[in-house]
Amino acid sequence: MSLIELANPSRFLALTGRALPWLSAATVLAFAFGISQIYFAPDDYQQGATVKIMFIHVPAAWLGVFAWVLMSVAALGTLVWRHPLADVAAKAAAPIGAAFTLMCLVTGSLWGRPMWGTYWVWDARLTSVLVLFLMYLGVIALWRTIDDPAQAARAAAVLTLVGAINIPIIKFSVDWWNTLHQPASVLRLGGSTIHPAILEPLIVMAVAFTLLFLTLHLAAMRNEIMRRRVRTLMMLQAGARIRP
Amino acid sequence: MTALSALLIRDLRLAVRVGGGALIGVLFFLIVVTLVPFAIGPDLALLARIGPAILWLGALLASLLALDRLLAMDQEDGSLDLILTARVPLELAVAAKALAHWLTTGLPLIIAAPLLGLLLNLDPKATAAVALTLLAGTPALTFTGLIGAALTVALRRGGLLLVILVLPLTVPVLIFGVAASNAAIVGPVPFGTPFSILCALTLISLVIGPLAAAIALRQGLD
Numbered sequence: 001m002s003l004i005e006l007a008n009p010s011r012f013l014a015l016t017g018r019a020l021p022w023l024s025a026a027t028v029l030a031f032a033f034g035i036s037q038i039y040f041a042p043d044d045y046q047q048g049a050t051v052k053i054m055f056i057h058v059p060a061a062w063l064g065v066f067a068w069v070l071m072s073v074a075a076l077g078t079l080v081w082r083h084p085l086a087d088v089a090a091k092a093a094a095p096i097g098a099a100f101t102l103m104c105l106v107t108g109s110l111w112g113r114p115m116w117g118t119y120w121v122w123d124a125r126l127t128s129v130l131v132l133f134l135m136y137l138g139v140i141a142l143w144r145t146i147d148d149p150a151q152a153a154r155a156a157a158v159l160t161l162v163g164a165i166n167i168p169i170i171k172f173s174v175d176w177w178n179t180l181h182q183p184a185s186v187l188r189l190g191g192s193t194i195h196p197a198i199l200e201p202l203i204v205m206a207v208a209f210t211l212l213f214l215t216l217h218l219a220a221m222r223n224e225i226m227r228r229r230v231r232t233l234m235m236l237q238a239g240a241r242i243r244p
Numbered sequence: 245m246t247a248l249s250a251l252l253i254r255d256l257r258l259a260v261r262v263g264g265g266a267l268i269g270v271l272f273f274l275i276v277v278t279l280v281p282f283a284i285g286p287d288l289a290l291l292a293r294i295g296p297a298i299l300w301l302g303a304l305l306a307s308l309l310a311l312d313r314l315l316a317m318d319q320e321d322g323s324l325d326l327i328l329t330a331r332v333p334l335e336l337a338v339a340a341k342a343l344a345h346w347l348t349t350g351l352p353l354i355i356a357a358p359l360l361g362l363l364l365n366l367d368p369k370a371t372a373a374v375a376l377t378l379l380a381g382t383p384a385l386t387f388t389g390l391i392g393a394a395l396t397v398a399l400r401r402g403g404l405l406l407v408i409l410v411l412p413l414t415v416p417v418l419i420f421g422v423a424a425s426n427a428a429i430v431g432p433v434p435f436g437t438p439f440s441i442l443c444a445l446t447l448i449s450l451v452i453g454p455l456a457a458a459i460a461l462r463q464g465l466d
Contacts, residue, residue: 079459079463127415131412131415134411134412135412135413137408138408138409138412141405141408141409142395142405142409145396145399145401145402145405146398146399151398151463151464154460154463154464155395155460155463155464157463158391158394158395158456158459158460158463159391159395159409161456162391162413162452162456163412163413166412169416
């Protein structure tokens with residue numbers, strides 16, 4: 001099944017309608033497995049039980065960034081290939097990405113209070129994630145301001161691609177600037193610096209969060225397609241009423 | 245080339261002759277800087293320490309204030325459509341418009357900055373540093389703002405949305421502008437390091453701004 005064949009919204013709806021129950025079940029199972037693993041994971045010798053906030057914080061941060069990358073690819077799909085589902089994917093991803101980024105910020109500051117002694121510091125990574133959150137809100141505002149969906153899609157695509165410059169800044173901010181936030185410790189050259197007892201539940205939770213994102217995103221895309229159909233039907237009806 | 249210089253001269257004339265846009269920006273800058281001592285108290289030592297940051301914030305807000313005039317007036321009287329259909333590459337045409345906009349709104353802010361520095365108890369060296377960083381950084385503000393102006397030009401109530409879209413993109417310019425000013429005044433980082441990053445940001449925005457704005461304008465056309 002290629003991307004072109006998926007371009008037909010009816011085929012997309014049929015396919016995702018069959019896939020969604022399985023995806024939802026897989027999400028629930030992955031979360032059940034991950035949470036039970038977190039329960040049995042050892043406490044950190046310095047951080048105590050607060051280290052377990054990381055199992056939510058880190059996957060949320062990954063997905064907050066991943067959603068923008070997905071929106072950037074979709075933006076290319078809108079501007080370059082005019083793929084009819086690309087703007088639906090971009091529109092559906094924005095609120096979900098914003099929610100994951102907010103979750104990352106909130107859990108991070110809840111962890112920061114006992115560990116760093118403050119809810120917020122103006123550290124490079126924290127600041128760039130906050131900017132990412134603000135840009136999500138800006139894109140959502142742009143989507144909602146322009147009435148015509150096709151025009152809104154192209155405007156949001158340009159903004160998304162310009163905002164994508166922030167993504168490498170977030171990834172490398174902890175390496176470029178010597179800051180309070182710890183440097184990259186999971187994905188780095190020379191292997192992970194995290195003990196396997198903590199790393200394994202973290203990876204399970206990352207998979208669970210990714211499944212959750214995919215489920216929510218596909219469901220939101222289906223909603224958006226149906227919303228557009230309702231909009232078209234209503235416009236046709238209104239047109240029929242004017243010219244009987 | 246003649247078409248571009250004609251566009252530049254036309255925009256400069258319009259800015260000078262129609263309703264003092266440049267002076268309104270400077271007036272706004274003055275008011276913002278005047279409000280700060282009212283808010284934090286007339287502590288001259290504190291003002292001297294945060295003076296560069298205040299000047300940068302004031303210049304940032306003042307240049308944002310003028311952004312909706314960049315393309316909106318041409319959209320209203322239809323000349324934007326002529327520019328879109330002209331044989332001149334749209335990227336260069338919007339770059340010429342942004343340059344004219346910077347000359348009439350950005351440059352007056354830089355000229356006003358030393359005077360406002362006196363109000364904030366900045367010594368001559370600090371004032372020179374702020375003016376120099378503003379000179380290097382404000383083109384980035386205008387050319388980043390160009391993207392927002394192009395995205396919101398067709399909207400009836402685009403003014404506030406424009407500010408919301410553009411402000412997050414200007415964060416790096418603000419960071420390195422203030423960092424370079426402070427490096428010149430108190431150190432310990434050499435002035436050149438943040439200043440070269442600021443210049444790099446400006447150069448990047450000079451390329452990306454007109455490109456993205458031209459795409460946005462063309463997409464909004466159909």
